[in-house]
Amino acid sequence: MNMQMNxxxxxxxxxxxxxxxxxxxxxxxxxxxxxxxxIQGADAGQCCEILAFDAKGQSAVDALELNGYQxxxxxxxxxxxxxxxxxxxxxxxxxxFSVDPHQLSAAVHLAPDELPCVITxxxxxxxxxxVLIAPGLDxxxxxxxxxxxxxxxxxxxxxRTPELPEPLxxxxxxxxxxxxxxxxxxxxxxxxxxxIDVAGKQCSDFIAFDEAALExxxxxxxxxxxxRTLAGQALPQPGLYSRFADSRxxxxxxxxxxxxxxxxxxxxxxxxKYYEDEGYFGHVSCTDxxxxxxxxxxxxxxxxxxxxxxFFNTLIEPCGTVGMDEPWSRPGDYVLLRANRDLICASSxxxxxxxxxxxxxxxxxxxxxxxxxxQFERAIAHRVVPEELPRMTLQTAFHSRTSKLTRxxxxxxxxxxxxxxxxxxxxxxxxxxxxxxxxxxxxxLRKFEILGPDAEALLQYALTRNVRRLAVxxxxxxxxxxxxxxxxxDGTLFxxxxxxxxxxxxxPWSGTWLRExxxxxxxxxxxxxSTDQLHNLAVQGPNSRELLKQLIWQPETRTPVxxxxxxxxxxxxxxxPEGIPLMVxxxxxxxxxxxEVWCHPDDGTELWDAIWEAGQDYGLAPLGFDALxxxxxxxxxxFADHEFCxxxxxxxxxxxxxxxxxxxxxxxxxxxxLQRQAPESRxxxxxxxxxxxxPVHHGDIVYDGRMPVGQITSATPSPLMGKMIALCRVQxxxxxxxxxxxxxxxxxxxxxxxxxxxxxxxxxxERIKVRS
Numbered sequence: 001m002n003m004q005m006n007x008x009x010x011x012x013x014x015x016x017x018x019x020x021x022x023x024x025x026x027x028x029x030x031x032x033x034x035x036x037x038x039i040q041g042a043d044a045g046q047c048c049e050i051l052a053f054d055a056k057g058q059s060a061v062d063a064l065e066l067n068g069y070q071x072x073x074x075x076x077x078x079x080x081x082x083x084x085x086x087x088x089x090x091x092x093x094x095x096x097f098s099v100d101p102h103q104l105s106a107a108v109h110l111a112p113d114e115l116p117c118v119i120t121x122x123x124x125x126x127x128x129x130x131v132l133i134a135p136g137l138d139x140x141x142x143x144x145x146x147x148x149x150x151x152x153x154x155x156x157x158x159x160r161t162p163e164l165p166e167p168l169x170x171x172x173x174x175x176x177x178x179x180x181x182x183x184x185x186x187x188x189x190x191x192x193x194x195x196i197d198v199a200g201k202q203c204s205d206f207i208a209f210d211e212a213a214l215e216x217x218x219x220x221x222x223x224x225x226x227x228r229t230l231a232g233q234a235l236p237q238p239g240l241y242s243r244f245a246d247s248r249x250x251x252x253x254x255x256x257x258x259x260x261x262x263x264x265x266x267x268x269x270x271x272x273k274y275y276e277d278e279g280y281f282g283h284v285s286c287t288d289x290x291x292x293x294x295x296x297x298x299x300x301x302x303x304x305x306x307x308x309x310x311f312f313n314t315l316i317e318p319c320g321t322v323g324m325d326e327p328w329s330r331p332g333d334y335v336l337l338r339a340n341r342d343l344i345c346a347s348s349x350x351x352x353x354x355x356x357x358x359x360x361x362x363x364x365x366x367x368x369x370x371x372x373x374x375q376f377e378r379a380i381a382h383r384v385v386p387e388e389l390p391r392m393t394l395q396t397a398f399h400s401r402t403s404k405l406t407r408x409x410x411x412x413x414x415x416x417x418x419x420x421x422x423x424x425x426x427x428x429x430x431x432x433x434x435x436x437x438x439x440x441x442x443x444x445l446r447k448f449e450i451l452g453p454d455a456e457a458l459l460q461y462a463l464t465r466n467v468r469r470l471a472v473x474x475x476x477x478x479x480x481x482x483x484x485x486x487x488x489x490d491g492t493l494f495x496x497x498x499x500x501x502x503x504x505x506x507x508p509w510s511g512t513w514l515r516e517x518x519x520x521x522x523x524x525x526x527x528x529x530s531t532d533q534l535h536n537l538a539v540q541g542p543n544s545r546e547l548l549k550q551l552i553w554q555p556e557t558r559t560p561v562x563x564x565x566x567x568x569x570x571x572x573x574x575x576x577p578e579g580i581p582l583m584v585x586x587x588x589x590x591x592x593x594x595x596e597v598w599c600h601p602d603d604g605t606e607l608w609d610a611i612w613e614a615g616q617d618y619g620l621a622p623l624g625f626d627a628l629x630x631x632x633x634x635x636x637x638x639f640a641d642h643e644f645c646x647x648x649x650x651x652x653x654x655x656x657x658x659x660x661x662x663x664x665x666x667x668x669x670x671x672x673x674l675q676r677q678a679p680e681s682r683x684x685x686x687x688x689x690x691x692x693x694x695p696v697h698h699g700d701i702v703y704d705g706r707m708p709v710g711q712i713t714s715a716t717p718s719p720l721m722g723k724m725i726a727l728c729r730v731q732x733x734x735x736x737x738x739x740x741x742x743x744x745x746x747x748x749x750x751x752x753x754x755x756x757x758x759x760x761x762x763x764x765x766e767r768i769k770v771r772s
Contacts (some may be wrong), residue, residue, distance in 0.1 A: 023147040024086040026095045026710030027132040030560035031121035038153045042109040043528045046148035048110045049073040051131040059106045063125035064109045076135040086600040126452040139533040141583035141598045142571040143447040146530035165332040173369035179362040180351035190372030193337045200330040201359030205269035205286045205307035211342040225248040249386040257336035259381040262328040268304040274355030298382035326356040384508045396443035397535035397604025415444040416428035420624040429627035436619030447530045448511045450501045453600035454523035466664040470495045475567040479658045485649040509733040535601045540594030543618040591635025633716045636761030643713045654685030684735040687758040690724040707733045
């Protein structure tokens with residue numbers, strides 16, 4: 001039954017519909033005779049356990065020829081018996097699928113080395129219901145046996161209608177819009193509108209009217225200029241606004257979820273004129289369809305309807321020119337909106353088949369409306385690699401606590417993180433960290449467990465640092481580079497044991513890159529992501545050691561927090577030998593004495609509560625990303641997409657110390673490219689101190705006279721220095737401390753802000769505080 005994914009499509013089967021089976025969870029699906037499902041792991045090491053039932057509810061394991069595998073869902077049973085929150089979540093799912101835990105003995109166990117696996121329903125089996133489980137025990141912070149998601153690809157018969165995604169709740173309206181048509185529907189204040197692309201690559205134009213105004217004969221609709229003005233956007237951009245307003249500057253709709261991320265917010269719905277100008281006279285258009293559908297509501301026809309163009313992939317050049325290409329949306333992708341008032345809405349399934357707007361083949365749109373009593377979390381999609389299913393924004397283990405302290409959140413690397421806290425604000429949070437102690441949620445950091453005989457050899461090649469010099473219990477900060485010398489990422493490497501490491505970084509793609517590198521080299525190594533099993537709080541500031549040493553218990557064989565050295569870690573428990581397991585590292589991103597405390601996400605609230613309660617005696621404050629930016633810029637610490645990208649090498653990013661070119665004799669990725677570069681020609685990362693307090697920003701050009709010599713990478717008002725400061729990448733001849741330069745704004749010439757170069761870091765240049 002084992003085969004590669006590209007061998008799956010048998011004669012007559014439709015393209016696969018993919019689903020993600022999350023770690024420690026289950027999904028249910030139905031196969032008709034002739035249809036098949038392929039199960040494979042995102043990384044090696046994850047098993048799958050399967051229950052199969054025929055139309056009479058009897059086991060179909062025999063008929064599906066699965067009896068050659070190990071019998072019994074032993075790992076699922078172990079997860080349930082552990083009694084942890086993950087067990088309760090899985091048990092609730094199984095009950096929803098009408099599965100009794102006693103039936104798990106009739107399941108089959110597919111070991112990691114038995115994946116990928118293809119299961120085919122036959123005439124003998126008839127229609128079958130499958131329950132697929134990706135089971136596993138919770139990983140403790142000092143363990144590396146993580147649980148991973150599985151990728152499920154289902155291949156249906158061509159005549160089967162593509163399955164819509166499961167409803168988010170019980171719909172109050174279910175409206176199907178055949179291709180090349182439009183429909184009108186009423187939505188009450190507070191109700192939720194889900195617009196679904198059924199088959200993928202299909203645009204859907206959307207317009208809305210204030211129902212009360214329309215009843216009075218006034219057409220109050222979504223307004224592009226009002227929406228852009230309130231959002232602070234001069235022009236539409238590919239994407240969606242968080243709120244859409246009418247001409248009275250009042251919000252009509254809120255965007256709550258979006259699985260695509262690529263739309264046009266306010267071009268016209270396609271018009272008869274567009275098709276006529278292209279020579280397609282009489283071609284049906286969304287505008288004509290809207291005019292017909294709205295006639296019964298007394299709405300006057302228009303030559304073109306301003307609309308939100310859902311799933312329409314516009315390309316906007318720097319000069320403002322608008323182009324377009326095939327949509328990014330895939331089968332089942334959707335947007336979820338919430339109505340701020342009673343609305344009359346109209347949605348289309350665009351008929352455009354003369355260009356790539358609908359992938360050259362218009363298909364259907366489906367609309368679901370949910371009652372106002374429901375609650376759906378805000379989320380937008382991202383993808384680590386283009387071909388995978390969308391990943392919606394997640395909440396960290398500490399969100400239930402931080403959300404009680406603030407409503408100011410931003411999306412970072414697929415998670416919601418607080419930007420500042422109500423009652424404190426960025427300045428107060430900053431001062432708490434510099435003078436007392438602060439706690440911050442850094443859970444979006446990606447964690448990868450790297451184990452095996454070749455783990456050290458792989459990391460010695462992948463990272464710039466000399467990994468062979470790293471002792472067990474020690475941590476090192478390193479860059480990772482492409483062969484070009486440009487940076488893949490930066491991060492910290494923990495040596496857990498002789499053949500086991502943990503790489504903690506910012507970019508989730510780092511794991512993909514490491515797996516590809518290991519495959520190219522033929523290394524015997526396992527690389528598995530553990531982010532979902534390991535969340536972390538940063539506890540930073542002069543009082544951080546005193547705070548944590550009273551909370552963390554360690555066995556005699558482990559280093560106590562009070563003696564933990566810089567860039568080392570220890571293992572302990574919260575409050576005593578029976579407390580929740582923790583890992584504590586002497587690391588941070590603030591330039592202050594500080595630690596990071598790592599736990600399983602299900603233990604997050606208990607950890608936060610303990611730190612928060614004990615911290616009150618030490619002046620503890622929460623710390624958001626706005627304050628963190630001030631702290632890390634003063635400390636000269638770099639940030640992805642500001643100080644470095646894939647075209648910036650570690651020297652230019654200001655972390656040349658991570659490249660021990662003389663003492664690391666072995667080759668590493670990017671070494672040859674870095675050696676070819678003359679040190680005298682490298683741009684340098686320096687500090688800038690502005691004379692005034694006018695703000696400067698990432699991307700501002702730095703000049704000597706009319707000559708551009710550098711660019712601002714990050715900037716902040718500095719409470720420490722009482723001035724605006726910046727990190728800046730400059731050409732080497734202008735990098736000496738004291739060099740006088742100017743930051744150009746407007747066109748770079750009409751407005752200049754005087755500045756002087758200063759050596760980094762601005763704060764604690766000898767790193768005395770962080771080492772104390």
